Amino acid sequence: MSLNKQENLSVILNKPLDIVLENRPIPTLGKGDVLVNVKATGICGSDVHYWQHGAIGSFKVEKPMVLGHESAGIIAAVGEGVKNVKVGDRVTLEPGAGCRMCDYCKTGRYNLCPDMVFAATPPYDGTLCNYYRHPADFCYKLPENVSIEEGALIEPLSVGIHAARRGNIQSGHRVFIFGAGPVGLLCAAAAKAAGAGHVTIADLVPSRLAFAKTYYTDSQVLLERSTPGEPNIEFSRRMAQAILKTEEPADVVIDCSGAETCVQMSILLAKNGGCVILVGMGASVQSIPISEVSSREVDIRGIFRYSNTYPTAVRMISSGIVNVKPLITHSYPLKDAVKAFQHVKEGRDGAIKVQIIG
Numbered sequence: 357m358s359l360n361k362q363e364n365l366s367v368i369l370n371k372p373l374d375i376v377l378e379n380r381p382i383p384t385l386g387k388g389d390v391l392v393n394v395k396a397t398g399i400c401g402s403d404v405h406y407w408q409h410g411a412i413g414s415f416k417v418e419k420p421m422v423l424g425h426e427s428a429g430i431i432a433a434v435g436e437g438v439k440n441v442k443v444g445d446r447v448t449l450e451p452g453a454g455c456r457m458c459d460y461c462k463t464g465r466y467n468l469c470p471d472m473v474f475a476a477t478p479p480y481d482g483t484l485c486n487y488y489r490h491p492a493d494f495c496y497k498l499p500e501n502v503s504i505e506e507g508a509l510i511e512p513l514s515v516g517i518h519a520a521r522r523g524n525i526q527s528g529h530r531v532f533i534f535g536a537g538p539v540g541l542l543c544a545a546a547a548k549a550a551g552a553g554h555v556t557i558a559d560l561v562p563s564r565l566a567f568a569k570t571y572y573t574d575s576q577v578l579l580e581r582s583t584p585g586e587p588n589i590e591f592s593r594r595m596a597q598a599i600l601k602t603e604e605p606a607d608v609v610i611d612c613s614g615a616e617t618c619v620q621m622s623i624l625l626a627k628n629g630g631c632v633i634l635v636g637m638g639a640s641v642q643s644i645p646i647s648e649v650s651s652r653e654v655d656i657r658g659i660f661r662y663s664n665t666y667p668t669a670v671r672m673i674s675s676g677i678v679n680v681k682p683l684i685t686h687s688y689p690l691k692d693a694v695k696a697f698q699h700v701k702e703g704r705d706g707a708i709k710v711q712i713i714g
């Protein structure tokens with residue numbers, strides 16, 4: 357294989373608000389690694405957050421970093437000992453690899469590994485480049501009937517699958533979701549795939565709800581903005597009461613917004629003995645109606661990314677249980693990456709998932 361050393365165009369965040377396209381060297385492969393020619397990458401809210409603010413929680417961008425972590429592509433080269441994939445295979449990339457040595461890795465909860473290497477989480481480079489080096493065991497072959505663009509949606513679908521598993525969603529369950537962005541919609545799809553009998557989704561933006569109406573949800577709730585001066589908990593109680601006029605309390609509530617009022621409402625909308633799953637990342641300290649949690653035995657569970665979801669997600673898409681295609685609303689070539697980021701930030705033209713192609 358002859359790869360021109362100058363042909364690894366990469367989308368690099370130099371510092372907050374400063375994205376540049378630069379050629380980086382094509383990585384050399386170690387034992388068990390593969391080189392992936394990245395063909396499709398979805399832009400995630402976290403990429404936009406790093407671009408705008410340079411940090412998420414304790415993860416700070418301290419040196420230039422390649423962005424992107426929702427990718428699929430074609431195997432361009434394989435390192436020593438690689439058996440599961442070969443050159444030319446179309447694969448989806450699970451962007452985080454654990455150490456494979458600690459208790460968390462060994463017990464299958466590798467998302468909690470303290471030595472996790474995750475694409476586009478500082479200090480590790482992301483996948484928005486022509487050639488990305490990755491451990492072969494975190495690459496999954498795509499069946500013929502799954503496109504590379506669909507393969508790039510397996511990362512956010514994994515969040516939905518992990519949320520459904522953590523919430524122990526059972527057949528017939530009522531599920532209520534806050535946030536009708538890509539992750540909220542994929543939580544709805546995963547909840548339905550797990551057998552949910554009724555999925556409700558809530559958002560502040562009517563156009564998002566109009567889309568959600570066509571995508572794995574049974575009812576849609578338009579949220580109001582809290583009124584200035586009204587304490588959050590009072591607003592949340594008022595809003596939850598209004599919602600409960602038309603919706604029954606839910607077995608599982610999934611918050612994909614991170615907003616304090618939505619976390620509060622999640623607890624208020626869960627039925628006695630129900631479960632609240634926190635997917636969204638908002639303020640690091642929030643107040644919650646804890647007496648509701650105690651007196652009604654509401655379980656609150658955090659989720660951090662996902663583990664062991666990729667093979668499931670590939671089969672869900674291949675079998676038609678989940679259709680991710682309608683979520684891909686816009687695509688841009690790699691050279692127009694900055695325009696693509698701008699598009700996601702503005703959320704205009706009904707953008708749901710914006711992808712960078714080629």
Ligand SMILES: [Zn+2]
Pocket residue numbers: 400401402425426511512
């Ligand atoms: Zn993401």
Ligand SMILES: [Zn+2]
Pocket residue numbers: 454455456457458459460461462466469470471
């Ligand atoms: Zn580990």
